[in-house]
Amino acid sequence: MLFDTKIFHGALQKAKRPELSKILSTVWNMPLTEYSRHLWETDTNHPTMELELGNAFEIEFYRIGFTEKQAKKYCKELERTRVLQTSTHITASEGPTFLALHHMALLGIPKGRTYFIGSYSGVPFANKAWSGCLNFSNHLDLESVISVHAPEFAQLKRADKDRIRDSSDRRISLIPGKMRDVRVFKSKIPKKMADLITYFSEPILDISPKAKTDDDFTKWASIFCTNQLGKIFPSNSILYFDLNEVISNYLEVVISNTNHPIYRLFFDNTVRNSVFAVFPSNTPLFTVNVSYKNKMRQEAVVLNGDELHSQNYRLKLTQENLITEIKSGVLCPGLFLGFTVLSFINGFVCFGSFEQIEYLAGFKQKWLKLDLLDNEIVNKSNTSSFTSGRCVDESGEGIYPLDILLGQEIKLNKNQTVGELMEPLITSLIK
Numbered sequence: 001m002l003f004d005t006k007i008f009h010g011a012l013q014k015a016k017r018p019e020l021s022k023i024l025s026t027v028w029n030m031p032l033t034e035y036s037r038h039l040w041e042t043d044t045n046h047p048t049m050e051l052e053l054g055n056a057f058e059i060e061f062y063r064i065g066f067t068e069k070q071a072k073k074y075c076k077e078l079e080r081t082r083v084l085q086t087s088t089h090i091t092a093s094e095g096p097t098f099l100a101l102h103h104m105a106l107l108g109i110p111k112g113r114t115y116f117i118g119s120y121s122g123v124p125f126a127n128k129a130w131s132g133c134l135n136f137s138n139h140l141d142l143e144s145v146i147s148v149h150a151p152e153f154a155q156l157k158r159a160d161k162d163r164i165r166d167s168s169d170r171r172i173s174l175i176p177g178k179m180r181d182v183r184v185f186k187s188k189i190p191k192k193m194a195d196l197i198t199y200f201s202e203p204i205l206d207i208s209p210k211a212k213t214d215d216d217f218t219k220w221a222s223i224f225c226t227n228q229l230g231k232i233f234p235s236n237s238i239l240y241f242d243l244n245e246v247i248s249n250y251l252e253v254v255i256s257n258t259n260h261p262i263y264r265l266f267f268d269n270t271v272r273n274s275v276f277a278v279f280p281s282n283t284p285l286f287t288v289n290v291s292y293k294n295k296m297r298q299e300a301v302v303l304n305g306d307e308l309h310s311q312n313y314r315l316k317l318t319q320e321n322l323i324t325e326i327k328s329g330v331l332c333p334g335l336f337l338g339f340t341v342l343s344f345i346n347g348f349v350c351f352g353s354f355e356q357i358e359y360l361a362g363f364k365q366k367w368l369k370l371d372l373l374d375n376e377i378v379n380k381s382n383t384s385s386f387t388s389g390r391c392v393d394e395s396g397e398g399i400y401p402l403d404i405l406l407g408q409e410i411k412l413n414k415n416q417t418v419g420e421l422m423e424p425l426i427t428s429l430i431k
Helices: 005-014 018-028 032-039 051-063 067-081 096-106 153-166 191-197 200-206 217-231 243-254 262-267 267-276 319-327 334-343 354-367 373-380 401-407 418-429
Strands: 082-085 114-117 133-137 169-173 238-244 286-292 296-306 307-310 313-316 350-353
Touching: 005 018, 018 401, 018 418, 032 418, 051 067, 051 238, 051 243, 067 114, 096 114, 096 418, 114 217, 114 243, 114 334, 133 354, 153 169, 200 217, 200 401, 217 238, 217 262, 217 313, 238 307, 243 262, 243 267, 243 319, 243 334, 262 267, 262 319, 286 307, 307 354, 313 319, 334 350, 334 373, 354 373
Parallel strands: 082 114, 082 350, 114 238
Antiparallel strands: 133 169, 286 296, 296 307, 307 313
């Protein structure tokens, strides 16, 4: 693609993507391998990681099945390296965009390092990543993904034919329709998924943990995606986990500490008023599942005086109430709280896609106007570690992890430039 810097820069600015414009104008023609090495060249002079955050990671690693020895090993590595991939949503099986950002990041990862993927679960199942689906391309027959003997296979076949007619993106839903708007965080494996899972093809079953009705969905998805990406990049150490679980574990503890900035954000009126004089007063702090018109759906929760509320949820803001609602899983931490903890209190470098680099830069700019956090840490925070793109084949069709897992002879191109990996996304980014 012939890249006109001025035209493209202007189009991204017009689309309100100034950070993306700044980054791509610099690295568009840079080889992926070189760019990836730069991603991992991070400042080794970190602030001390809070004990509460280290413990929160450890609890999450136990939840997804690691031993105490393994969990502590990974926590020590995180404390030392302070790098996370935070671009992805938790999903049963990822697509071409997530595959591209992993490809971009893993090309330059230092030898011996673990690629930690903190996937975001504070989204409804029907998000753009289709969290409740196995996603694949037109390269595969439905029968190569799931047995013809699966429950309601004829219905799956009809839906698949309709989708092929309209799109190159294909998927098998593991959830019933009533779960489309339900939040992924703290969700349970539905009976539909438990019934279907045993009918998938052997390569899928080989990497899938057991799926029992009412077991934890995000635990299953984290293990499945770890195993799947491990098959595609077998020489790398890869670990997916639920980022919202980590932040939730952390908040349970620090809200009990009256000296902690997060406690003060909620319960010190002077601090709270100063923060939300700089940040929008309707900044979502949490999400919540609510019943609406006989269905469950996710709603954003904001702070209004001494109350947390969404359209159909109210909570009087007391220390006890807040801890109870977080501990029970009713409240799921949002992006603002999560990245404040990771980037601006604990100095994590968070690899992010085109949306994240914009709002993180905005968060940083606003926190620097306040004195609640350590401004030296905020000022040094790296908010521009960009990872994105779309893996496509020679015909321009998307490449899915499942395509590779199920034997499609596809090799990811290591000799591309950043711009070539990004090119399939450009039209959608400048709309």
